[in-house]
Amino acid sequence: MITESDIEHIAELADIGISKDEVPAFTTQFNAILDYFEVLDTVEGKSAPDAGIVNVFRDDEIQPGLSQEEALANAGSTEDGFIKAPRVM
Amino acid sequence: MAGTLEFSPDDRYNAFITTCRQAPFADGPLAGTAVAVKDNISTAGIQTTCGSRILEGYIPPYDAYVVELLRSSGAAIVGKTNMDEFGMGSTTETSAFGPTRNPVDPGRVPGGSSGGSAAAVAAGLVPMALGTDTGGSIRCPAAFCGIAGLKPTYGRVSRYGLIAYANSLEQIGPMARTVEDVSRLMSVIARYDPRDSTMLDRPYDHRPSAEIKGLRVGIPEEYFGEGVDPRVGESVRDAIGVLEGLGAKTVPVSIPGMRHALAAYYVICTSEASSNLARFDGVRYGPAVDTRKSWHEAYQDLRLEKFGTEVRRRIMLGTFALSAGYAGRYYAKAQIARRNIREDFERAFREVDVIAGPTMPTVAFRLGEKSDPLSMYLSDILTVPANLAGIPAISVPCGKVDGLPVGLQIMGRQFEDERVVDAAYAYEQEVRA
Numbered sequence: 189m190i191t192e193s194d195i196e197h198i199a200e201l202a203d204i205g206i207s208k209d210e211v212p213a214f215t216t217q218f219n220a221i222l223d224y225f226e227v228l229d230t231v232e233g234k235s236a237p238d239a240g241i242v243n244v245f246r247d248d249e250i251q252p253g254l255s256q257e258e259a260l261a262n263a264g265s266t267e268d269g270f271i272k273a274p275r276v277m
Numbered sequence: 278m279a280g281t282l283e284f285s286p287d288d289r290y291n292a293f294i295t296t297c298r299q300a301p302f303a304d305g306p307l308a309g310t311a312v313a314v315k316d317n318i319s320t321a322g323i324q325t326t327c328g329s330r331i332l333e334g335y336i337p338p339y340d341a342y343v344v345e346l347l348r349s350s351g352a353a354i355v356g357k358t359n360m361d362e363f364g365m366g367s368t369t370e371t372s373a374f375g376p377t378r379n380p381v382d383p384g385r386v387p388g389g390s391s392g393g394s395a396a397a398v399a400a401g402l403v404p405m406a407l408g409t410d411t412g413g414s415i416r417c418p419a420a421f422c423g424i425a426g427l428k429p430t431y432g433r434v435s436r437y438g439l440i441a442y443a444n445s446l447e448q449i450g451p452m453a454r455t456v457e458d459v460s461r462l463m464s465v466i467a468r469y470d471p472r473d474s475t476m477l478d479r480p481y482d483h484r485p486s487a488e489i490k491g492l493r494v495g496i497p498e499e500y501f502g503e504g505v506d507p508r509v510g511e512s513v514r515d516a517i518g519v520l521e522g523l524g525a526k527t528v529p530v531s532i533p534g535m536r537h538a539l540a541a542y543y544v545i546c547t548s549e550a551s552s553n554l555a556r557f558d559g560v561r562y563g564p565a566v567d568t569r570k571s572w573h574e575a576y577q578d579l580r581l582e583k584f585g586t587e588v589r590r591r592i593m594l595g596t597f598a599l600s601a602g603y604a605g606r607y608y609a610k611a612q613i614a615r616r617n618i619r620e621d622f623e624r625a626f627r628e629v630d631v632i633a634g635p636t637m638p639t640v641a642f643r644l645g646e647k648s649d650p651l652s653m654y655l656s657d658i659l660t661v662p663a664n665l666a667g668i669p670a671i672s673v674p675c676g677k678v679d680g681l682p683v684g685l686q687i688m689g690r691q692f693e694d695e696r697v698v699d700a701a702y703a704y705e706q707e708v709r710a
Contacts, residue, residue, distance in 0.1 A: 195593070228544070232617075246471060261338060262563070
């Protein structure tokens with residue numbers, strides 16, 4: 189059973205933002221969905237690596253990429269050719 | 278014969294988010310053909326939103342590989358089609374740009390999440406369109422709007438430039454009014470691309486053949502069980518009867534893992550989404566984050582404002598399903614269920630060449646009918662197994678119930694897209710004749 193404070197905690201972990209008036213409906217819907225997911229408790233079998241699968245590697249060759257101008261074109265906030273992000277500290 | 282196509286459609290069903298009034302085109306097999314592209318596929322110079330406010334105004338600096346291929350085949354890209362936000366829905370109602378309506382009955386949804394592409398084709402605005410299919414998002418709207426749509430084998434079409442929702446499940450695929458056009462568009466987009474590391478070099482070069490004598494068609498009981506409208510089941514059985522009339526043999530098969538399919542699918546897709554959608558933070562693209570606020574506060578405020586409710590619900594579900602203490606119960610179990618389902622299909626395909634059933638358990642819903650998330654999820658039960666197993670699956674129109682289209686779904690072995698196309702083509706040719 190997921191509580192309203194669990195929902196607020198998950199929203200915090202996901203950096204998703206949640207408004208107070210949404211919490212009750214999200215909690216009810218979450219519990220209905222998790223009840224449905226309980227069918228997974230009856231899954232049989234062990235997790236085992238797939239046999240016969242091989243990695244496909246390629247050489248690490250330099251390929252053309254975006255120019256600095258193109259890479260910055262969609263950024264909301266830039267300074268001296270860098271992307272600006274919110275402060276961490 | 279290169280030129281410019283004038284495109285000014287009467288978009289009364291809200292099929293498009295963006296239209297290109299002057300669409301240039303080159304020489305090639307599709308020269309001058311209007312093609313619509315779902316709005317989660319990157320188009321250089323044309324806004325690409327994924328149906329979300331969080332990408333409003335985003336102009337990709339590069340083309341997805343499928344778009345490069347379209348352009349070099351001569352197609353005129355005439356617009357970007359409406360979709361459930363980030364592909365998360367089965368109705369196209371979760372789009373931030375308003376719902377698309379079903380051209381067959383505007384009081385009904387077109388299905389989703391590629392509802393804009395399906396409606397644009399069904400309304401005759403374009404002959405063909407690209408969609409994407411993570412859990413049925415090509416086949417569901419194809420069925421609801423009465424057109425054809427193919428989810429290719431996983432690894433057959435490049436995902437380079439597709440804005441990711443659930444990487445291990447999704448494929449770009451063709452939608453059109455006829456199976457022949459689905460096949461033509463597939464020939465253009467199924468080309469090897471080293472930039473998608475999950476691809477194999479298995480190009481599609483095929484002209485559909487209606488010769489299906491001796492084809493063994495598996496009929497899984499699970500596709501005609503509880504929750505499937507009996508009238509839909511009957512239409513599909515009639516269509517399978519048409520295949521038998523053409524010399525196909527039916528064989529009962531079983532996919533017992535189906536009982537876990539939907540839960541496994543929703544655990545896997547939300548888990549992948551919670552990781553993929555972390556990149557939408559207003560720093561590199563989309564409406565700008567307020568850089569004066571602190572890190573978490575700035576992101577939470579922006580994501581609350583710009584993401585719709587269904588997207589936030591799925592990010593939270595995935596975050597929860599992957600969290601310490603729950604990952605074993607949900608994510609790990611879902612992966613085992615996925616492998617079991619794949620093995621069920623492999624076992625069935627030792628006895629049969631294709632598997633047939635309904636695409637959707639019902640006809641198109643009324644607008645607003647699926648307001649509860651779980652009831653919307655449940656409608657995907659017949660389409661998600663093909664995504665979990667990575668196999669090709671096509672939906673082709675097979676009659677109507679209450680005046681609304683029903684889709685016949687035909688699934689095949691991995692990399693046997695040609696065979697499902699042929700079976701659908703044989704059916705289509707026979708009923709059109």
